[in-house]
Amino acid sequence: MSVKLNTRQVGDVSVVDVAGRITLGEGSSALRDTLRDMVTKDHKKILLNLGEVSYIDSSGIGELVSGFTTVTNNGGELKLLNLNKRVKDLLSITKLYTVFDVHEDEAAAIRSFA
Amino acid sequence: MRHEPEIVERSLDSTLESVDSAEEIAVSAAQRAGFDEDDLMRIGMAVRESMVNAVVHGNRYSEHKKVRFSVANRAQRFTVRIADEGAGFDFDHLPDPLAPENLLRTSGRGIFLIRSFMDEFLVRRLEPSGTEVTLVKYLVSK
Numbered sequence: 531m532s533v534k535l536n537t538r539q540v541g542d543v544s545v546v547d548v549a550g551r552i553t554l555g556e557g558s559s560a561l562r563d564t565l566r567d568m569v570t571k572d573h574k575k576i577l578l579n580l581g582e583v584s585y586i587d588s589s590g591i592g593e594l595v596s597g598f599t600t601v602t603n604n605g606g607e608l609k610l611l612n613l614n615k616r617v618k619d620l621l622s623i624t625k626l627y628t629v630f631d632v633h634e635d636e637a638a639a640i641r642s643f644a
Numbered sequence: 645m646r647h648e649p650e651i652v653e654r655s656l657d658s659t660l661e662s663v664d665s666a667e668e669i670a671v672s673a674a675q676r677a678g679f680d681e682d683d684l685m686r687i688g689m690a691v692r693e694s695m696v697n698a699v700v701h702g703n704r705y706s707e708h709k710k711v712r713f714s715v716a717n718r719a720q721r722f723t724v725r726i727a728d729e730g731a732g733f734d735f736d737h738l739p740d741p742l743a744p745e746n747l748l749r750t751s752g753r754g755i756f757l758i759r760s761f762m763d764e765f766l767v768r769r770l771e772p773s774g775t776e777v778t779l780v781k782y783l784v785s786k
Contacts, residue, residue, distance in 0.1 A: 589696070
């Protein structure tokens, strides 16, 4: 299974539910397109729910970083929600865990946006 | 669980489908060799990253170039070899992806992940062109 992305609005926060594999090719480009589209539409508060992501490779990590940078440069915030152990481990060994604002509870994550 | 020697060899097209195939073959063989779930993930990802390097950076998706791929499980050593036909690049002078100035780079983590996940990582230049990487995971940790 490749990646599936579903976007929903909770107040002024855009939540992107991501499921499947974020890998080079279809998976990472779908995530990139979704985030760029949101930035184009001036969404400032974006929460990426990675709870159903089964696999992410270095290209997928690159897309997370790219999305973070694009949203931040546009004056917005991109936060991560529900990382499984593998994704958490990957972000830890690449020292990105502290770069992202990571949450385990959606309601708390929504409240954390300024 | 099976521990007798096993060797798989394939000549793969320079496509992203080959990346998936190689990962599946390696993970299946590693599973038969007796690796646990965490190691299967590490081996799978190391093979995926190496295949991406061969297909994308080495052979540049050329339909005229192949990726030679082999998996061998012998004497507690699980070995994967991946060879492309590209011009090659300098593995010894890659930017450190953990350096603060590189943390927000969108690429450059593949080799770091391979080295993190495998027990051995060897690179050999091929003549007249190409690069062969050898990935080794020990079935019993050092």
